[in-house]
Amino acid sequence: xxxxxxxxxxxxxxxxxxxxxxxxxxxxxxxxxxxxxxxxxxxxxxxxxxxxxxxxxxxxxxxxxxxxxxxxxxxxxxxxxxxxxxxxxxxxxxxxxxxxxxxxxxxxxxxxxxxxxxxxxxxxxxxxxxxxxxxxxxxxxxxxxxxxxxxxxxxxxxxxxxxxxxxxxxxxxxxxxxxxxxxxxxxxxxxxxxxxxxxxxxxxxxxxxxxxxxxxxxxxxxxxxxxxxxxxxxxxxxxxxxxxxxxxxxxxxxxxxxxxxxxxxxxxxxxxxxxxxxxxxxxxxxxxxxxxxxxxxxxxxxxxxxxxxxxxxxxxxxxxxxxxxxxxxxxxxxxxxxxxxxxxxxxxxxxxxxx
Amino acid sequence: xxxxxxxxxxxxxxxxxxxxxxxxxxxxxxxxxxxxxxxxxxxxxxxxxxxxxxxxxxxxxxxxxxxxxxxxxxxxxxxxxxxxxxxxxxxxxxxxxxxxxxxxxxx
Numbered sequence: 001x002x003x004x005x006x007x008x009x010x011x012x013x014x015x016x017x018x019x020x021x022x023x024x025x026x027x028x029x030x031x032x033x034x035x036x037x038x039x040x041x042x043x044x045x046x047x048x049x050x051x052x053x054x055x056x057x058x059x060x061x062x063x064x065x066x067x068x069x070x071x072x073x074x075x076x077x078x079x080x081x082x083x084x085x086x087x088x089x090x091x092x093x094x095x096x097x098x099x100x101x102x103x104x105x106x107x108x109x110x111x112x113x114x115x116x117x118x119x120x121x122x123x124x125x126x127x128x129x130x131x132x133x134x135x136x137x138x139x140x141x142x143x144x145x146x147x148x149x150x151x152x153x154x155x156x157x158x159x160x161x162x163x164x165x166x167x168x169x170x171x172x173x174x175x176x177x178x179x180x181x182x183x184x185x186x187x188x189x190x191x192x193x194x195x196x197x198x199x200x201x202x203x204x205x206x207x208x209x210x211x212x213x214x215x216x217x218x219x220x221x222x223x224x225x226x227x228x229x230x231x232x233x234x235x236x237x238x239x240x241x242x243x244x245x246x247x248x249x250x251x252x253x254x255x256x257x258x259x260x261x262x263x264x265x266x267x268x269x270x271x272x273x274x275x276x277x278x279x280x281x282x283x284x285x286x287x288x289x290x291x292x293x294x295x296x297x298x299x300x301x302x303x304x305x306x307x308x309x310x311x312x313x314x315x316x317x318x319x320x321x322x323x324x325x326x327x328x329x330x331x332x333x334x335x336x337x338x339x340x341x342x343x344x345x346x347x348x349x350x351x352x353x354x355x
Numbered sequence: 356x357x358x359x360x361x362x363x364x365x366x367x368x369x370x371x372x373x374x375x376x377x378x379x380x381x382x383x384x385x386x387x388x389x390x391x392x393x394x395x396x397x398x399x400x401x402x403x404x405x406x407x408x409x410x411x412x413x414x415x416x417x418x419x420x421x422x423x424x425x426x427x428x429x430x431x432x433x434x435x436x437x438x439x440x441x442x443x444x445x446x447x448x449x450x451x452x453x454x455x456x457x458x459x460x461x462x
Contacts (some may be wrong), residue, residue: 061395143459203425263429
């Protein structure tokens with residue numbers, strides 16, 4: 001997995017409004033390269049990503065899978081590509097806000113945007129670039145019939161406050177690091193904790209698995225092998241879960257809360273609420289500027305659509321370059337934009353720290 | 356060319372021609388079978404191309420690799436015959452293969 005970039009480049013954790021030229025939503029390859037193209041035009045950027053690491057799909061879905069269609073790079077894997085992009089944009093000192101989701105975008109100027117995240121951060125930005133790929137990575141929801149009323153009441157996909165689970169009969173479902181880490185963290189608080197997993201093998205870190213097994217042996221918690229097939233309760237309050245064992249036998253576990261950990265899936269997420277025109281869950285843009293129907297809001301990479309669109313990283317890079325030209329118009333309206341090459345422009349080379 | 360049959364949860368049945376060397380997931384996508392999502396594009400990293408291999412075919416298709424078995428932990432309603440279709444290569448030996456897709460996938 002990619003190294004957390006806030007350690008490399010610094011993260012802002014102010015509670016006051018953060019002023020920026022451009023806010024980029026999504027720190028995948030295209031969002032990262034947008035920093036470079038904007039930087040060459042003296043435009044500073046902050047990036048927000050829902051994942052706790054940079055790289056987007058390249059980091060989450062295929063860090064080790066080779067990519068063969070990056071121009072002039074015959075073969076590179078997702079992690080290497082993102083590491084190289086982070087190196088490339090270092091001169092422009094972008095600020096990363098990881099593990100946060102942009103929830104609202106409000107147009108308060110001409111253009112000026114007030115952007116908020118689910119962590120309560122507020123940005124004031126002259127332009128917004130949506131580089132959100134396939135949307136936001138969100139926890140997978142088990143397809144258990146009638147689960148919806150329990151969600152956020154007694155079924156949770158994340159732990160915000162550990163104390164909320166104190167004294168509860170807790171069911172944790174899954175076999176990866178999230179399931180095991182939360183089992184170990186919450187077991188001391190819970191009245192009784194049961195871990196449910198479909199097989200008696202765990203892909204989580206061996207040390208966590210050993211600790212969990214020791215707790216089971218000492219009688220401090222329960223482990224059940226099987227899959228949750230039904231929930232019981234009223235008004236969103238869980239009272240029990242039905243578990244189907246690998247032999248097909250059904251059993252019931254009493255519980256007040258359930259935490260399922262089945263990994264992440266891509267959902268469009270809050271983009272749908274931002275009053276931007278959408279077409280089949282994609283954002284239509286002008287191919288001259290990659291601007292949406294809202295002046296000052298751009299969309300680049302897999303999330304946009306236009307005649308002939310291809311969801312390729314190389315297309316996203318091109319889109320970022322053109323987007324930056326129009327963004328310059330909003331960020332530095334008083335300045336004339338002169339087209340320059342990095343090979344020959346002393347001014348660009350100074351920005352890159354090589355002149 | 357080997358024929359592959361996909362049966363969706365509502366009984367909709369699609370028998371299509373597969374190309375030897377392609378995966379059962381790629382064959383589904385080429386033929387517009389919506390209950391195969393393949394969010395990661397075939398990287399064995401998302402578990403959204405789950406199929407239940409027909410009982411008679413399961414021994415011929417074989418079991419998942421350790422990496423795939425780990426990824427099956429991120430799927431739902433997993434059975435002993437469940438596989439990720441991106442990890443099944445179409446071969447002439449699989450001519451006539453039948454797989455079923457889960458109701459929750461692709462909705």
